[in-house]
Amino acid sequence: MNQEKITPPPQNAKTFNNAGDAVEELIRLYDISTHFLRNAFTQYLEGKLPAQKHRAYYPEIRFSTSTYARVDSRLSFGHVDQPGLYSTTVSQPALFRGYLTHQLKLLIENHNEPVEIRFSDIPIPLHFALEAGSPVAVKQPQVTNSLLRDMFDVPVLAHVNDYIVNGTHETKPGGASPLAPFTAQRVDYSLHRLVHYSATAPEHFQNYVLFTNYQFYIDEFCRLARDMMASGDSRYESFVEPGNVITHSGESGPSSGTAPARLPQMPSYHLKTAKGRGITMVNIGVGPSNAKTITDHIAVLRPHAWLMLGHCAGLRNTQALGDYVLAHAYVREDKVLDADLPVWVPIPALAEVQQALESAVAEVTGLQGFELKRIMRTGTVASIDNRNWELQDQKEPVLRLSQSRAIALDMESATIAANGFRLRVPYGTLLCVSDKPLQGELKLPGMASDFYQKQVAQHLEIGMLAMQKMSDMKAEKLHSRKLRSFSETAFQ
Numbered sequence: 001m002n003q004e005k006i007t008p009p010p011q012n013a014k015t016f017n018n019a020g021d022a023v024e025e026l027i028r029l030y031d032i033s034t035h036f037l038r039n040a041f042t043q044y045l046e047g048k049l050p051a052q053k054h055r056a057y058y059p060e061i062r063f064s065t066s067t068y069a070r071v072d073s074r075l076s077f078g079h080v081d082q083p084g085l086y087s088t089t090v091s092q093p094a095l096f097r098g099y100l101t102h103q104l105k106l107l108i109e110n111h112n113e114p115v116e117i118r119f120s121d122i123p124i125p126l127h128f129a130l131e132a133g134s135p136v137a138v139k140q141p142q143v144t145n146s147l148l149r150d151m152f153d154v155p156v157l158a159h160v161n162d163y164i165v166n167g168t169h170e171t172k173p174g175g176a177s178p179l180a181p182f183t184a185q186r187v188d189y190s191l192h193r194l195v196h197y198s199a200t201a202p203e204h205f206q207n208y209v210l211f212t213n214y215q216f217y218i219d220e221f222c223r224l225a226r227d228m229m230a231s232g233d234s235r236y237e238s239f240v241e242p243g244n245v246i247t248h249s250g251e252s253g254p255s256s257g258t259a260p261a262r263l264p265q266m267p268s269y270h271l272k273t274a275k276g277r278g279i280t281m282v283n284i285g286v287g288p289s290n291a292k293t294i295t296d297h298i299a300v301l302r303p304h305a306w307l308m309l310g311h312c313a314g315l316r317n318t319q320a321l322g323d324y325v326l327a328h329a330y331v332r333e334d335k336v337l338d339a340d341l342p343v344w345v346p347i348p349a350l351a352e353v354q355q356a357l358e359s360a361v362a363e364v365t366g367l368q369g370f371e372l373k374r375i376m377r378t379g380t381v382a383s384i385d386n387r388n389w390e391l392q393d394q395k396e397p398v399l400r401l402s403q404s405r406a407i408a409l410d411m412e413s414a415t416i417a418a419n420g421f422r423l424r425v426p427y428g429t430l431l432c433v434s435d436k437p438l439q440g441e442l443k444l445p446g447m448a449s450d451f452y453q454k455q456v457a458q459h460l461e462i463g464m465l466a467m468q469k470m471s472d473m474k475a476e477k478l479h480s481r482k483l484r485s486f487s488e489t490a491f492q
Contacts, residue, residue: 078106383414
């Protein structure tokens with residue numbers, strides 16, 4: 001095999017003082033690379049490709065400054081903290097057009113310096129150049145063999161990691177520091193995983209995400225969304241279900257897409273608005289592993305907030321079934337994030353999210369001030385990885401729960417909050433007490449069904465209203481400085 005590599009025609013690096021023009025150049029370069037790889041792969045399938053390595057590269061943003069920026073200290077992003085060279089590779093810039101334009105605009109304005117757009121030296125793996133779930137990728141599994149690796153680049157784990165967001169990235173002497181929290185290959189990895197787990201395309205995900213551990217919430221969300229579309233609701237322009245089944249506002253049924261024969265592991269549903277200010281809802285099922293998996297991937301879309309809406313065990317005698325728990329702290333016994341985020345790291349409550357949730361509870365229930373305490377407690381939520389913890393010797397876990405001042409127990413909330421903290425995505429939790437195991441009030445089938453029918457609609461209404469309240473805020477207000485460490489990337 002000829003060792004000489006075949007690549008797209010070289011492109012000169014360009015500098016830009018206008019963020020929109022810089023993003024257009026990113027799109028142009030990315031299209032050159034991906035079209036090259038797709039065309040080469042088509043020839044490969046037809047047996048017409050020359051026996052040489054075919055390689056194309058991700059576009060890259062480079063930024064260099066020799067001075068410290070004078071910025072509004074209230075901003076948590078949009079600037080680098082010291083002089084030097086910074087860079088990031090970029091994937092699917094058209095999908096991230098709004099995000100990239102906003103981040104680059106702040107960077108250029110805060111430093112009064114241009115950005116440079118060029119090809120990087122990081123190859124695009126063939127797998128990521130193909131559209132996720134495309135017929136070629138699905139119907140031709142036999143081509144993913146050793147010969148393919150000789151002809152094209154494949155994903156490299158060295159470029160698919162969380163070193164930047166985990167704070168363990170080390171810049172090599174004379175090298176560039178990271179400009180964004182995720183590299184291009186890390187983004188591509190998650191975008192492809194999102195299609196697999198949710199059965200909807202990444203472009204449908206909105207900036208405000210609700211997670212739930214019960215299908216009852218999804219059923220109610222779908223019912224509300226379909227009613228909104230049929231009535232021509234002015235706030236949302238369309239509703240998207242698994243299989244990219246799309247119903248537009250003013251329509252009584254879907255106009256495009258095909259529902260999958262079986263629902264995916266974590267189906268996602270999207271009430272869409274312009275500029276992504278709508279609501280996405282995901283059924284994560286039961287357990288911290290799913291909670292970590294889906295938040296790992298949604299995080300690359302840089303949402304403005306995510307919330308957990310689910311059921312929990314109430315731990316206090318004074319609680320009643322149907323009461324709400326607004327988490328302001330977490331006991332992390334889920335274990336899935338211990339390697340990425342040590343358990344000694346505190347997970348703070350975010351004021352803007354807490355205020356939106358409390359305000360939504362008050363508005364929906366009609367209770368204010370001291371009266372609101374009748375149905376809602378603010379306190380510590382413990383999340384564990386063992387659903388049947390009640391079957392163990394209870395003395396030790398009950399003692400720890402009491403010492404932590406926990407008022408509720410579940411399996412997902414601490415994971416979602418901790419991963420929000422780690423990945424710099426504002427987070428919050430509002431749970432509903434569905435059983436009280438320490439007091440002998442266990443969920444029985446009949447009780448559960450009656451409880452769900454009465455509480456799910458109100459709980460979901462509160463969550464959606466809280467998201468609307470946060471959507472009405474400026475993104476800069478939501479992205480708290482609490483989530484930023486000593487040395488942070490310029491991009492949020």
